[in-house]
Amino acid sequence: MCISSQNIYVSMHNKQSKKCRIQLHQLTRRKIKCEENIGKDMIILKNLKLYIENITILEENEKLRKKATLLHKENLQLMSEIQKQFSPSDRLSATLNLLLHEKEN
Template sequence: MAWTPSSHPISVSSKQRHRSKPTKLQIHMLSRKRYDEDVRKGMELLNLKLYLENRSIIEENDKLRKKDSLLHQENLALMSELQSKFPQLDRFATTLLLLLQKH
């Protein structure tokens, strides 16, 4: 077997050592990449949290709209009932009568 500089144990280990040691730039780039991934994951988590909160608000809003609609229909029915019982009263007087009955 012929001797070559690349087959010498010292030169091989120094090349391997040199190749495996990351530079400051490589370390910085890896750190930056990890930081960017952490920020992205954090933003995705925050986005999901805000999305779920938004969905909850929308659902609550829908429930309140339905309740409002039912109360409005009930109010119209009561107004109609009062106007049929007291045809001489105008709309303002009927509304006032309704408010006084509630208190």
């Protein structure tokens, strides 16, 4: 059996092109995986940013809730002092007004 030089070249060329195609597919898969990982990382960073923002908001809400409680206590104390300055009948009406005001809120 005699093999011509053209047949050897063609067969070697086909092997190289398949190898190139395989490498190209591997690179394409790696690129896609890399892009997917970058996308996942971006989502994780965005979620982390939102999580930190939520924690900050919750802490601020807690501070405001404490401040509101202190202001409410101060308001009750001032109302109590005002009631002491009026006569007993005036105190009764002031107490009723206070109770009505608290029910509205």
